[in-house]
Structures are given as structure tokens and as C-alpha cells.
Amino acid sequence: MTTMESLIGLVNRIQRACTVLGDYGGVDNAFSSLWEALPSVAVVGGQSSGKSSVLESIVGRDFLPRGSGIVTRRPLVLQLHKTEDGSQEYAEFLHLPKRRFSDFAVVRKEIQDETDRITGKTKQISPLSVLHQCYAQDLNLCLLGLLCFAVVNLTLIDLPGLTKVAVEGQPESIVQDIETMVRTYVEKPNCIILAISPANQDIATSDAIKLAREVDPSGERTFGVLTKLDLMDKGTNALDVLEGRSYRLQHPWVGIVNRSQADINKNVDMIVARRKEREYFATSPDYGHLANKMGSEYLAKLLSKHLESAIRARIPSITSLINKTIDELESEMDHLGRPIAVDAGAQLYTILELCRAFDKVFKEHLDGGRPGGDRIYGVFDNQLPAALRKLPFDRHLSLQNVRRVVSEADGYQPHLIAPEQGYRRLIESALNYFRGPAEASADAVGSLTFCIYLLLGPLRLKRACQKVNCRNSAARALIFNMKQELRRFPSLQAELAAAANEALERFREDSKKTVLRLVDMESSYLTVDFFRRLPQEVDNKGGNPAIPANPASSTVDRYSEMHFRRIGSNVSSYVGMVSETLRNTIPKAVVHCQVKEAKQSLLNYFYTQIGKKEGKQLSQLLDEDPALMERRLQCAKRLELYKAARDEVDSVSWAR
Numbered sequence: 342m343t344t345m346e347s348l349i350g351l352v353n354r355i356q357r358a359c360t361v362l363g364d365y366g367g368v369d370n371a372f373s374s375l376w377e378a379l380p381s382v383a384v385v386g387g388q389s390s391g392k393s394s395v396l397e398s399i400v401g402r403d404f405l406p407r408g409s410g411i412v413t414r415r416p417l418v419l420q421l422h423k424t425e426d427g428s429q430e431y432a433e434f435l436h437l438p439k440r441r442f443s444d445f446a447v448v449r450k451e452i453q454d455e456t457d458r459i460t461g462k463t464k465q466i467s468p469l470s471v472l473h474q475c476y477a478q479d480l481n482l483c484l485l486g487l488l489c490f491a492v493v494n495l496t497l498i499d500l501p502g503l504t505k506v507a508v509e510g511q512p513e514s515i516v517q518d519i520e521t522m523v524r525t526y527v528e529k530p531n532c533i534i535l536a537i538s539p540a541n542q543d544i545a546t547s548d549a550i551k552l553a554r555e556v557d558p559s560g561e562r563t564f565g566v567l568t569k570l571d572l573m574d575k576g577t578n579a580l581d582v583l584e585g586r587s588y589r590l591q592h593p594w595v596g597i598v599n600r601s602q603a604d605i606n607k608n609v610d611m612i613v614a615r616r617k618e619r620e621y622f623a624t625s626p627d628y629g630h631l632a633n634k635m636g637s638e639y640l641a642k643l644l645s646k647h648l649e650s651a652i653r654a655r656i657p658s659i660t661s662l663i664n665k666t667i668d669e670l671e672s673e674m675d676h677l678g679r680p681i682a683v684d685a686g687a688q689l690y691t692i693l694e695l696c697r698a699f700d701k702v703f704k705e706h707l708d709g710g711r712p713g714g715d716r717i718y719g720v721f722d723n724q725l726p727a728a729l730r731k732l733p734f735d736r737h738l739s740l741q742n743v744r745r746v747v748s749e750a751d752g753y754q755p756h757l758i759a760p761e762q763g764y765r766r767l768i769e770s771a772l773n774y775f776r777g778p779a780e781a782s783a784d785a786v787g788s789l790t791f792c793i794y795l796l797l798g799p800l801r802l803k804r805a806c807q808k809v810n811c812r813n814s815a816a817r818a819l820i821f822n823m824k825q826e827l828r829r830f831p832s833l834q835a836e837l838a839a840a841a842n843e844a845l846e847r848f849r850e851d852s853k854k855t856v857l858r859l860v861d862m863e864s865s866y867l868t869v870d871f872f873r874r875l876p877q878e879v880d881n882k883g884g885n886p887a888i889p890a891n892p893a894s895s896t897v898d899r900y901s902e903m904h905f906r907r908i909g910s911n912v913s914s915y916v917g918m919v920s921e922t923l924r925n926t927i928p929k930a931v932v933h934c935q936v937k938e939a940k941q942s943l944l945n946y947f948y949t950q951i952g953k954k955e956g957k958q959l960s961q962l963l964d965e966d967p968a969l970m971e972r973r974l975q976c977a978k979r980l981e982l983y984k985a986a987r988d989e990v991d992s993v994s995w996a997r
């Protein structure tokens with residue numbers, strides 16, 4: 342295969358891919374228009390100027406509806422392909438993908454029918470294009486010899502003719518509508534314009550030239566084609582135009598003689614028509630000297646050369662466009678996640694993977710770098726000490742209460758030396774107050790649940806991601822991916838949330854029991870040392886408490902106010918000591934029972950829950966949203982096409 346042929350194949354395949362993908366020009370598409378990077382040829386001109394006839398000549402096949410009045414009512418996108426030697430020629434339509442037409446008369450009928458289907462049998466026009474592909478055996482030896490120079494497989498676009506007035510059956514806006522539609526094709530910088538003007542009209546009135554000049558002021562991509570040379574008034578000729586004197590174009594004008602309406606009616610075939618055209622120029626007294634630069638064959642050759650250089654010039658931008666699209670598609674595929682496996686083993690694997698990812702992110706919440714863990718510390722550092730400080734020991738150890746409790750404990754026989762029972766009762770009832778804050782700490786560490794919400798709450802995705810330390814972009818990506826993955830499977834997500842909450846609830850209960858036990862332990866055995874070290878009763882007359890009092894003198898004051906105050910203050914320091922201990926041990930117990938446990942066994946818990954499920958239940962957990970599945974399929978299809986296009990670009994050798 343020559344370089345040019347690979348290039349041609351590439352262009353055609355990419356164009357076909359674009360059309361299939363809906364990346365066709367004019368359609369606003371996220372994948373930006375690859376189509377626009379590829380050259381094509383559009384015929385533009387007034388109504389009945391001979392556009393379809395010119396196009397047919399280039400193709401070398403009779404397949405387009407031609408005639409007087411408005412014939413072309415929809416843009417026709419035509420791609421020419423070369424088939425393998427020996428295989429039959431055929432045509433295909435995008436709207437009939439499986440059908441091959443080998444009779445070109447039927448092709449013409451199908452174009453007409455398809456146009457009628459869209460526009461009705463009216464004189465209305467439609468901007469929807471008909472994609473038509475023509476597969477010819479060997480374009481160089483094409484039936485009529487017409488394409489003998491046309492080595493490039495052309496993509497050609499036949500457009501409705503420009504008009505000046507709306508005729509019966511057409512809306513007033515039609516003139517503007519046609520112009521707008523034609524403009525959308527020809528204003529693209531990749532569009533090579535065949536500006537068709539009939540020679541039997543003054544070139545100054547040419548709609549084609551007018552429009553071409555507007556969209557291509559430099560004339561780089563405009564080819565002036567003068568049709569109907571044979572219909573000029575006797576004694577006149579078009580030499581001024583053809584030799585560039587009337588209106589100069591960047592590329593030379595090409596004169597054409599197409600089949601007349603009479604020829605069409607008589608079914609004059611293309612071989613005959615081309616021969617007649619050649620004879621016309623060869624024998625024309627006016628154009629004889631230009632004969633080798635006139636006619637359909639020459640036009641095709643000119644176009645081929647131009648197209649080749651246009652394609653070459655565009656290759657770099659096509660490559661980068663393809664690569665950009667592939668990148669976009671790949672990152673979208675990453676977000677959409679892998680397709681779900683069908684067999685139970687792989688499904689289980691997917692689920693367990695997600696559980697693992699969930700567990701990992703959850704741990705990161707606890708260990709730092711993510712919100713959640715800090716809340717737990719907040720409980721230990723603020724909430725617990727504040728609650729401990731607020732306990733009503735002042736009231737409990739008021740003189741009045743101490744006296745009452747001690748007296749009640751003494752019963753009928755007041756204590757002799759120290760109110761042992763009274764102390765115990767006072768301390769025990771004071772210690773009871775610790776139960777509240779202890780339990781509350783275990784509850785507050787329900788922040789673990791908050792972490793679960795951060796992870797699983799469907800609406801919190803953005804917020805959770807925002808909360809993640811901005812500097813830590815890898816962590817942000819991890820949580821985003823995991824949430825994105827989980828989001829695919831609402832049932833699994835719900836199941837995970839339920840399992841996590843259930844596990845955390847169990848850990849919380851356990852932690853509550855443990856902290857209460859800590860408090861109970863404090864009441865079960867009092868620190869003897871504390872009491873041993875207590876100074877003995879001192880003389881209430883202002884004696885130094887550090888100096889042991891004389892027991893004989895102190896008995897005098899045993900039931901005095903000072904005595905009870907001292908008891909209260911001793912109990913208070915004991916309780917203070919316990920409070921200090923609990924302030925340190927409650928966090929340990931909570932972390933041990935809840936946080937550590939959650940970190941260690943949440944995953945196991947998931948595994949046990951999931952392990953109980955049967956095959957069918959597993960697939961129910963992976964009940965992905967159908968819209969997402971569809972989106973992934975589309976993406977994958979596009980990706981495949983674009984990758985194939987990239988491979989083709991890569992495989993084209995640019996050596997001439």
C-alpha cells in the first residue's frame with residue numbers, strides 16, 4: 342500500500358468514525374469535532390447550477406438525483422472507498438448499515454426516498470445529512486476512466502442549491518435557511534469548496550462565488566467550476582472567466598460540460614458523456630488551447646492533489662485531537678470504573694476489593710489526614726474534662742450533706758475515731774456521678790459513625806472531598822475514586838453502611854460497658870494509700886494540719902462543723918484523684934474498644950456479612966445504575982474507535 346493510500350484509508354475511517362460517533366460538524370460535542378480536522382469537498386452553487394452533475398463526474402457513477410427545480414434537499418455526505426481487487430462495487434448508507442447496493446439506480450432512488458422520509462414529498466429542505474459510501478473496485482481504473490487521476494478517496498458533500506426566492510410550497514425563510522445550512526459546511530476551514538457557477542449566467546451574479554468569498558477570503562480552498570459552457574449564447578464564450586480575467590481565483594477555473602437534461606432523459610451514460618466532454622474541449626475553437634486543463638477529469642485530478650496536501654498539513658492536528666480525545670475518554674472510563682464481572686467469583690472479588698478500599702479510607706479518617714479522627718480527640722480533650730469538671734461534687738460534699746450521710750451511716754452509734762462507713766458512702770455515691778461522663782464519652786465517639794457518613798453519604802461526596810486536607814491530593818483522589826466506585830452500586834453501598842453501623846454499634850456498646858466497669862472498679866476498691874497518707878484529725882483551733890493531732894484533744898471536736906468539713910474535703914480530694922485517673926483511663930478504654938476494634942475488625946465484619954451471601958445475592962449487590970452501564974459502553978466504543986484511528990495514524994509511514 343502506498344503512503345497516500347494509507348493516508349486515504351485513514352481519512353475515510355476517521356470520518357466514518359466521526360459520523361458514527363456523532364462527532365459530525367455542527368453538532369456541539371464534548372469530544373470536539375474530529376471531523377473538522379479532516380478535509381472534505383463540498384459543492385456549492387445556485388439551484389440547478391449543475392452541482393450534482395459535477396459531483397457525479399468526479400465519482401464516475403450515476404447515482405445522484407438530478408433534474409430541474411429543487412432536487413438536492415438534504416446535504417449528502419459521500420465517501421469513496423477503494424475495494425479489494427475482484428470484489429464487487431457497492432454502495433452503503435449509514436441509515437441502512439447492513440444493506441449493500443450494487444445497482445446505482447437503486448442508490449439514487451434510496452437517496453430520494455430517504456430525503457422524502459425526512460422532508461416529506463415537499464420542496465422543504467433538511468439540515469440532516471445522508472451518509473452514503475461508495476465502494477469502487479479500483480478507483481484508478483474506474484469504470485469510466487473518470488477517476489483515473491483521482492487517487493484520493495474523496496469525501497464529498499452535495500448541498501442543496503442556493504436560491505433567491507421561496508417558491509410555492511416553501512416557507513419564506515427557505516432562502517436564508519439554505520444559505521445558513523450551506524454556510525455551516527463551507528465555513529469550516531477544512532472544507533474545500535467547489536463553487537459551481539453556470540456559464541450561461543453572468544459570473545457577477547454567482548451565489549457560489551459570493552458565498553465562497555465570504556467564508557474563504559484568501560481563496561485558498563475555493564475551486565471555481567464553470568458548468569454549462571455548451572449552453573452559452575452563440576457568439577459568446579467564457580474565456581474571460583476561465584482565464585481569470587473576470588474574477589481571479591487562487592486556483593485556476595475549470596470549465597465543465599455535464600450531461601444536459603435531454604441526455605439525462607435519454608439515459609446517456611457516463612462513458613459517453615465524458616467522451617463528449619473531452620471532444621467538446623478538444624474541438625472547441627474557443628477552448629481548444631485550454632483542453633488539457635478543462636473537464637471533469639482534470640477537476641478530479643486538481644482536487645486530488647489539493648486534498649493530498651491538505652490532509653498532510655492536517656495530520657499533526659488530527660493526531661493531537663485523537664490523543665486528546667483518547668485521554669478524555671480514558672479518564673472518563675476511570676471515573677466510570679471497570680465493567681462488572683459476570684461470574685460469582687469475580688463479583689465477590691469486586692465486592693471484597695471495595696470493602697478493602699472502604700476500610701482503608703475509613704482507617705485514614707481515624708488516623709489523620711482526613712476529618713473524623715480529630716473529632717475523637719476533641720471528645721477526650723474537651724468534652725470529657727469539661728463534663729468531669731461540671732459534676733456536682735460541691736453540692737454532694739456540702740457540709741450539710743456530709744453530715745447527713747455520715748450520721749446516717751453511723752446509725753445509733755456515732756463513729757468513734759473516723760467515720761469509716763460515712764467515708765465509704767460519700768465516696769461511693771460521688772463515684773457514681775462518673776458514670777454519666779464515662780458513658781457520654783463512649784457515645785461521643787460515635788464520630789466513627791460520622792466517618793462512615795463521610796464515606797458513604799451520597800450527597801456528601803463533594804464536601805467530604807473538600808474536607809480532605811487540600812495538600813493531600815493523592816488522598817483526595819483515593820477517596821474520590823472509592824466513593825465513585827461505591828456510587829456505582831447503591832445496594833452494596835447501603836449494605837456496607839448498614840454493616841459498618843451495626844459493627845460500630847457493637848463496638849460502642851462494648852466500649853460503654855468497659856468504661857462503666859472502670860468506674861465500678863474505682864468504687865470496688867478504694868486506694869488505701871490515699872487514706873494512709875491523710876493527715877490525722879488536727880486540733881480544730883487552727884493547729885497545723887501537718888502535725889499529727891493529739892487524739893485526746895481532737896475527740897472533743899469530733900462532731901463539730903470543722904470535722905465534717907474535713908471529711909468533705911478529704912472525700913473531695915479522693916474524688917479529684919479518681920477523676921484525674923478516669924480522665925486518663927476512659928480515653929484508653931474507648932480507643933481500645935471502639936477505635937482500635939473498628940480499625941482491626943471492621944473489614945472482618947464485612948467479610949463475614951458478605952460471605953453469607955449466595956451467588957444471586959452477590960450480583961444483586963452489584964446492581965449498577967443502567968445509565969452508567971450505558972455510558973461506559975458508549976465510552977468504550979468511542980475509545981476503541983479512536984484508538985484504532987490512532988493506530989492507523991501511527992502506521993502510516995510518511996516517507997514519500
Ligand SMILES: Nc1nc2c(ncn2[C@@H]2O[C@H](COP(=O)(O)OP(=O)(O)OP(=O)(O)O)[C@@H](O)[C@H]2O)c(=O)[nH]1
Nearest residue numbers: 389390391392393394408412413502569599601602
Ligand atoms: N447542457 C448542460 N446541462 C447541464 C449542465 N450541468 C447541469 N446541467 C443540467 O442542469 C440541470 C440541473 O443539474 P443538477 O446537476 O441537478 O444541478 P444541481 O445544482 O445539483 O441542482 P439542485 O440540486 O436542484 O440545486 C439538469 O437538468 C442537468 O442536466 C451542463 O454542463 N450542460
